[in-house]
Amino acid sequence: MADSDSRPRVICHMMTSVDGRIVVDGWPISPEERRHYEQVHASYDADGWICGRVTMEPFAGGLRSDAEVAREHPGGGARDDFRAPGEFDSFVFAVDASGRLAWESGDIEGDHVVAILTERVSDEYLAFLRERGVSYLLAGAAEVDLPLALRKIASGFGVQTLMLEGGGRINGGMLRAGLIDEVSLLLAPVVDGRMGTPALFDDDEDCTPYRLSLEGVEQREGGFLWLRYRVS
Numbered sequence: 001m002a003d004s005d006s007r008p009r010v011i012c013h014m015m016t017s018v019d020g021r022i023v024v025d026g027w028p029i030s031p032e033e034r035r036h037y038e039q040v041h042a043s044y045d046a047d048g049w050i051c052g053r054v055t056m057e058p059f060a061g062g063l064r065s066d067a068e069v070a071r072e073h074p075g076g077g078a079r080d081d082f083r084a085p086g087e088f089d090s091f092v093f094a095v096d097a098s099g100r101l102a103w104e105s106g107d108i109e110g111d112h113v114v115a116i117l118t119e120r121v122s123d124e125y126l127a128f129l130r131e132r133g134v135s136y137l138l139a140g141a142a143e144v145d146l147p148l149a150l151r152k153i154a155s156g157f158g159v160q161t162l163m164l165e166g167g168g169r170i171n172g173g174m175l176r177a178g179l180i181d182e183v184s185l186l187l188a189p190v191v192d193g194r195m196g197t198p199a200l201f202d203d204d205e206d207c208t209p210y211r212l213s214l215e216g217v218e219q220r221e222g223g224f225l226w227l228r229y230r231v232s
Contacts, residue, residue, distance in 0.1 A: 007150035008162040012171055013041055013184040020199045021192040022168065029188055033222045037186055040226055041163060044184075048091030048111065048153075049163040052170035053101060056094040061104035064125070069098050072120045079119070081156060082126070084133045088112035091157055095170055097144050099125040106133035114157065116149045118142055146177050168202030176207050180231050183212060189223035 015037050016022050024034070041049075057063065073079075084106055092111040094101060099121035106113045115129060115136040129136050137156065139149035153159050164174055174180050185200070201207075212229035220226055 007147070007154050007179070008047070008159045009181050010150070010162050010164050010174065010179055011044055011046070011182045011184050012164040012174070012180050013037075013044070013186075014165065014171070014200055015186040015188055016200050017188055017190045017192040019192055021194065021197045022200055023192075023194075023197045024188075027188065027190045027192070029190065029222070033188075033224065036220050036222075036224050036226075040184060040186055041165075044161060044163060046090075046161040046163045047159040048093060048114075048157070049165050050093040050095065050116075050153075050170075051164075051166040053094065053096045055165075055167050055170075056096070056101060059092075059108050060094075060101040062102035063100055064102045068125075069100055071122045071124065073122050075119070079123075079126070079138060081137045081152065082130055082135055083156060084112070084130070084135045086112075086133075088157075091153075091159060093149075093153060093162075095144050095146075095149070095166070097140070097142075103129065103132050103134045106135065114153075116144055118144055146174060146179055150179060168198035168200060169204075172201040172203035172207060175201055175210065175231075176203055176205065182215070183227075183229040183231060185227040185229070186220075187225040187227060 014022055090111045091114055092108050093114045093116055095116045097118045099117055113134045117136055117138055118140045119138055137152045139145045211232045213232050215230050216228040218226040
């Protein structure tokens with residue numbers, strides 16, 4: 001694993017089916033059973049959570065057009081990160097390399113929104129975020145540099161514990177980069193079986209399999225299991 005001294009401790013917390021899929025829509029579980037997920041999340045007392053763009057779309061309130069996204073920064077001259085005015089107790093970090101999300105506000109149920117962007121996003125988009133009270137970090141030229149982003153999350157916002165609750169791609173990217181310290185898996189008593197739906201970890205690049213060390217097992221109501229693994 002990567003040196004964690006300069007970045008938050010990262011827990012990948014997800015609910016999966018028995019066959020490892022993570023799209024819960026259509027699963028035969030009750031609203032009460034779904035609350036297991038939030039209860040376990042709260043037990044970590046984390047400073048924030050992080051997801052990718054697709055997961056964040058329903059929270060943002062809108063998307064920018066292809067034409068707007070295509071107006072990229074021409075390069076030249078460093079630009080600063082931005083922390084919105086105010087005091088914040090918890091954060092949500094949205095990995096959005098091209099600046100696709102058109103945020104309506106800088107708040108999701110009390111969590112302050114911080115966009116994780118690349119240097120290619122335009123000055124106009126950065127101004128748009130500032131107007132809506134959304135903080136942002138610039139990490140990487142064309143693709144998000146995840147280790148750099150986590151270092152900035154720690155130094156800029158004081159985050160010590162971060163919940164990774166994304167889709168398979170960002171989870172896979174964080175795993176490949178050695179940035180996950182623990183996997184918190186809420187295993188639902190469901191077999192999904194839908195071909196092509198995202199798994200807990202998906203990676204287009206060569207990914208070295210990781211051996212996990214079991215830290216805990218807890219049986220919960222409704223046939224759910226909470227499994228905790230340390231990433232070796």
